[in-house]
Amino acid sequence: NAGVTQTPKFQVLKTGQSMTLQCAQDMNHNSMYWYRQDPGMGLRLIYYSASEGTTDKGEVPNGYNVSRLNKREFSLRLESAAPSQTSVYFCASSVDLTPTGELFFGEGSRLTVL
Amino acid sequence: TQLLEQSPQFLSIQEGENLTVYCNSSSVFSSLQWYRQEPGEGPVLLVTVVTGGEVKKLKRLTFQFGDARKDSSLHITAAQPGDTGLYLCAGLTGANNLFFGTGTRLTVIP
Numbered sequence: 001n002a003g004v005t006q007t008p009k010f011q012v013l014k015t016g017q018s019m020t021l022q023c024a025q026d027m028n029h030n031s032m033y034w035y036r037q038d039p040g041m042g043l044r045l046i047y048y049s050a051s052e053g054t055t056d057k058g059e060v061p062n063g064y065n066v067s068r069l070n071k072r073e074f075s076l077r078l079e080s081a082a083p084s085q086t087s088v089y090f091c092a093s094s095v096d097l098t099p100t101g102e103l104f105f106g107e108g109s110r111l112t113v114l
Numbered sequence: 115t116q117l118l119e120q121s122p123q124f125l126s127i128q129e130g131e132n133l134t135v136y137c138n139s140s141s142v143f144s145s146l147q148w149y150r151q152e153p154g155e156g157p158v159l160l161v162t163v164v165t166g167g168e169v170k171k172l173k174r175l176t177f178q179f180g181d182a183r184k185d186s187s188l189h190i191t192a193a194q195p196g197d198t199g200l201y202l203c204a205g206l207t208g209a210n211n212l213f214f215g216t217g218t219r220l221t222v223i224p
Contacts, residue, residue: 040123042202043214090156096212100145100164105156
């Protein structure tokens, strides 16, 4: 079972460059999320998509854009990368936005911005 | 804004010892989840607690949700090296937003 698959796993960018992180899930989940994880800060929500065709801002959306391409895929784009965006990014999915819904996470994408 | 503070941030113990990890907030949550994350992987759900005062047991792990639904604890009995990892609590607000805690990194030494 693939679950949630993220690409790439590692990326190094220079300040100002752009890139897109790809995420796909094969569990037929309605909701998908992008988080960033920084030391001592836990996981912070960047954007989420409650269902296909909708996206909403999370706690730290500035500098990012997202696209819910279809039910399976949810991409995160950095238009002009900054060193403050150096982080580990996690994509997650859940059946839907239920109060006790379990999140299933990918393995993470480690991004370094020089 | 960090709603959930976990303590301790780091914990290193010998195999067989007991430990408790705390997750505290000034906010009320409709539910609270605990996840464990191993190096190079994403977090994996351990448990969800919903009712104030609720206690759930998962083998050697005991989870408790505070009566006021503002805090939670995770107690591990007779820790084993396989328990090593980053433990994250996550609280769901009334607006259906899930906030993660700062994390506790546990190392169990054989």
